[in-house]
Amino acid sequence: MTAAKRANVTLKDVATAVGISQSAVSMALSDHPRISETTKEAVRAAAARLGYVPNSAGRALRAGRSTSIAVVVPNTGQHVFGHPYFMHLLVGVTAEANARDAALMVSTNPDETHGVAAYERVLRSQAASGAIIASASISDRNVNRMVEAALPVVLVGRFVHLPHAASVGIDEIAGAAAITRHLVEDHGLTRIAHISGPLDHQTAVDRYEGFRGALAASGRPCTHTLAVGDFSEESGRAAARQVLDSMTDLQAIFAANDEMAYGAMLEIRSRGLRIPEDIALAGYDDFGVSRLTTPGITTIHVPAEALGRKAADILFDLLDGTAPDPVHTVLPFDLVIRESCGPHSG
Amino acid sequence: MTAAKRANVTLKDVATAVGISQSAVSMALSDHPRISETTKEAVRAAAARLGYVPNSAGRALRAGRSTSIAVVVPNTGQHVFGHPYFMHLLVGVTAEANARDAALMVSTNPDETHGVAAYERVLRSQAASGAIIASASISDRNVNRMVEAALPVVLVGRFVHLPHAASVGIDEIAGAAAITRHLVEDHGLTRIAHISGPLDHQTAVDRYEGFRGALAASGRPCTHTLAVGDFSEESGRAAARQVLDSMTDLQAIFAANDEMAYGAMLEIRSRGLRIPEDIALAGYDDFGVSRLTTPGITTIHVPAEALGRKAADILFDLLDGTAPDPVHTVLPFDLVIRESCGPHSG
DNA sequence: ATCAGGTGCTCTAACGTTTCAGCGCCATGG
């Protein structure tokens, strides 16, 4: 069926096929009350037969806005974009976009070709009518510009400098605090190292703060140290090396994400130490792989897919002119207890 | 800078700012030789000052094609789209698209809203001018339709029913054969089970065929059995359970992807068997996680990012009217030997 | 018979872009 030789089928083609004007076809397809049911039937039949699909450029031009939304992820460096977090986020956004018949663009190029970052151009060119920004770097000035220009964007994560921009996230401070309390209170560990992410990422800062806050609040005499990584496995290993060397009688390592926890695991093992008997280990994120290691890593489950869904949901509201009710939506997280901190107990 | 109140800056705005016609502005910005250097300077200055960004709908409408390309991934079921394979592919495609200043759409909804799958609409509506299709299911009729309609698409993988469509892939049969030979010839194992993927996936079929072919060609008396999984960890575990129960003196398991290999690893371990001493284990894909297990899993490295790059490259050629030189581009793979098949040796 | 109002369509304009023919102008050559 649907011969569709080479040229594309337009309203005009359907119109001549039915023998009416193209505006009538347009109105018929949008179920306008002023078009007779008979004509509508005929139009729908002809459209289906010819394989008519509305041209999105024509439609977007006329409407003054496209039906696509964009997801902006930090730069091409694959250890960032390639992170499972973004994939989960994408799955969520996709689901919501599909439900609304909206197309999804993915934009990732931060370098400024004509004075504007590629992803900002996507909005300014109206290729997409709104964007979900998952760039975590505090220092990305382009994000500020987009927010200041009142472009419809939803941020994923916490952007302290942009208190008025709609955002979706989890309470990272509470998450880190929860896992820290698990180490201190459930397992009685008091000599703990934290491997943080780069401290120009709000996420890394918040997790570190949650860690320190929980230690301080515990009321027990705890000793802690910090090593900074970059969320990669390699950096986690290096950081673990550093803290294992520098802190005597280290009892636990809490890495700011699971990948660094893997790196730490390798380093701990390579020294002949056992997990959790000699060193307890905790991570953060739970993007599917932490359960595969032996022992499974105790971690905070970040509901990335739900974040994506919610972000898209809010963005579509924004595009409809509805202001998000809480400007900052906070989703719940889960503490997932596996074996890396010690035997289960209350 | 860049006040950009609410309305968008168009050619006309730049034109009135400079005091010339909008056509002149258009020509100036595209560096047309018939426009004086002085005027060009003035136009560029005004455009930058006003923050002019060409409206993509207007441009696409005029040009008759958009500057976006689409990546089509199989349906929303997250264990499919969320697979690391697609992330790596996406990274590659993104890199290439960025290099050409093209926007990237991601489409995944197969259900037919108006008689056409969502991702086919993306092409027919000219929201994207070409697509990279990474859907592996043999039975997806929509893919056939798109190819038959001569829409510009590049397939990733092997589509035996579509010999004339441009495609990019690796030689899965050779890959599976290589890893099978590693088991048989390097480690002298002769009682081997294969855990395949669903056999309506060409990839699964090819890997199984490579396995059998290598066994047959080995000239040694080998015994093998098959269990079918669905590429998920759980199914891998179930399949391993099945083959461990049914085949006595089983020496090795070759899973058609790493995730099923993980599942198999869990099952093997739960029976108190050791890897590789009691059972050798091999996987396929090497998407970054197989090196984290202990022992690391011997596998075939699939260059997914390179596949994405190459696919995009070919698609852009296609859009320029250049026919891909080999219709089917085959990229090399690597056999990655870790510890799961036994001690390293020649 | 005339008019009001409704019905079902057509016509026109507009969205922002690019392309192309054309027009006025100046310098040059006859």
Added chain:
DNA sequence: CCATGGCGCTGAAACGTTAGAGCACCTGAT
């Protein structure tokens, strides 16, 4: 002094869509 032609720009048209004004026809009421 008039043709020639290059230069630098203008104006119009077209891409496909949709909204709204308008027009022809019909029905029913006056």
